[in-house]
Amino acid sequence: MLAVLFALVPATSAPAAPGGVRSTDGVAARVGQLSAQLARADADLRQASVRASVAIEKYERAAVRQRKAADALAAARRRTRSAGDAVDRQQDRVGLMVRRNYELGGVLGTTASVLAGDPSDLITNLGYLRYVGNRQAATLNRYRQSKGLAVLAEGTARSALKAANTARRKAASAKAAAQQAVDQRHKRVATLSAQRDKVQGQLDSIEAHNKSVRAAATARERRQAAARRRSAATATEVSASTxxxxxxxxxxxxxxxxxxxxxxxxxxxxxxxxxxxxxxxxxxxxxxxxxxxxxxxxxxxxxxxxxxxxxxxxxxxxxxxxxxxxxxxxxxxxxxxxxxxxxxxxxxxxxxxxxxxxxxxxxxx
Structure with missing residues (x-):
């Protein structure tokens, strides 16, 4: 994830130029200056890459938390809707009970005033209706309390999501800034590398150190061959797995x-x-x-x-x-x-x- 890992695979240095060759002192000094600048720029790049990797990790954590907060808000909204539906249904039941109580109470009251029957039956019926109505009203109150709690929970979840969104935006800004810093340092390293390579090329042509170039090519071929052998061994091990x-x-x-x-x-x-x-x-x-x-x-x-x-x-x-x-x-x-x-x-x-x-x-x- 980071440029500091460049150092994990051993790198070989360019062959040292043979000394004592005339008219090379100035060019060789310039190569040394550019190499020193490049080393400092590369160290700066490694540090920026570490900071960028940390910023990326923080952003990815913020993204995970934001997704969890969004899921929590969706669940809270479902619970609020469910509680609201329960309140609506119970309100309908209570309304129906009130109407029936009113209608039955009026009819029974008129009948009691006309008929000579025992009024205790009428009192019993009216008492039962009031009892049932009171229980329905108590249930409605409980549903309303549940809805109130669900609304509060939804508000809390909404606030949490807002905070998570803000944290994710801040993390994204920090990630973008860190990425920009890494990009700038990559460009600096590339520029210095190109300059050094150009001057090194001039030095190489003046010194005509083809022997050094051939030695470097041989070393590279040996490293590549070793890498091919390692890759072949790895492929064999993976393929051999059952x-x-x-x-x-x-x-x-x-x-x-x-x-x-x-x-x-x-x-x-x-x-x-x-x-x-x-x-x-x-x-x-x-x-x-x-x-x-x-x-x-x-x-x-x-x-x-x-x-x-x-x-x-x-x-x-x-x-x-x-x-x-x-x-x-x-x-x-x-x-x-x-x-x-x-x-x-x-x-x-x-x-x-x-x-x-x-x-x-x-x-x-």
Whole structure:
């Protein structure tokens, strides 16, 4: 998820230019100046990338909380409607009872004044109607109280959603600002790199150090061959597996190699960030994960780094705490991981690392 992970795969330095060649002092000094500037700019970029990854993680947490608040408000509205419907129905019952009481009371009163029968029957009937009416009215009051509580709960949920929306907007602004800062530093590094490369090219042509170039090419070929051997070993290990949901997730993640790093993305047609790659891979076996490295760390069960299996998720924190988790990778076996590391770096397989803030691993299947 962050540029600081660039340092995780050992890099080779450019070959040193042979000394004692005439007319190279000025160009060599300029190369040194640009290299120093580039080193400072790259360090600045790594720091900005850490800040950006933290901002992204905070935004993703805010998005999770906003969705939960929206669901809570929808549920509160349903309860309010249900309570309102109950009040309406009970009001109808009470109204009907009042009308019947009134009508029956008038008829019985007239009859009692005309007939010479026992008036105790009339009194009994009227008393029963009043009793039933009082019970219906009491029920109506309870329903009204329930509706009042539901309305209050809905208001609370609405306020919570408003606060969550505000927090998400602020987190989005912070994420955008952090992304802009990273983009600016990427441009600075690219500019310095281009300048240094240009001057280095001049130095190379003056010194005609083809021998150094051939040595560098040989070293690169050796690294590439080693990488191919590691990839072949990994492919053999994954292919040799006889099953298990975790292996399906591993194969799903490996199939995304070469896809671009895109912040807050979890879609093969768009790209992935670190937690998005884990989310997508485990979706393929029906395990739904939140789009947040910290929240993913809280899923499943934690396992030791010396007992890792393919499919385990490895997490990294900038402050050694769960609240500082900002990156997640997937262990694929043979001492390797697959990850979406940072802007400009596609999904790729690299050797597993347990420094740079490693905090623990989680097993989901």
């Amino acid at each position: 099953g298990g949901g975790a292996m399906v997730a591993v194969r799903a993640a490996l199939a995304q190699q070469g896809k671009p790093y895109v912040w807050d993305a979890a879609d093969p047609s768009v790209g992935f960030d670190c937690s998005g790659l884990a989310l997508y891979a485990y979706q393929q076996i029906g395990i739904e994960l939140p789009h947040s490295a910290e929240y993913q760390y809280l899923q499943g069960r934690h396992v030791s780094s010396n007992a890792l299996r393919p499919g385990d998720l490895l997490f990294y924190s900038y402050n050694g705490q769960v609240s500082g988790i900002h990156h997640v990778t997937m262990y694929i076996g043979n001492g390797q991981i697959v990850q979406a590391a940072d802007f400009g770096i596609p999904v790729q397989v690299v050797p597993a690392y347990f420094n740079f803030g490693y905090i623990g691993a989680t097993r989901l299947a």
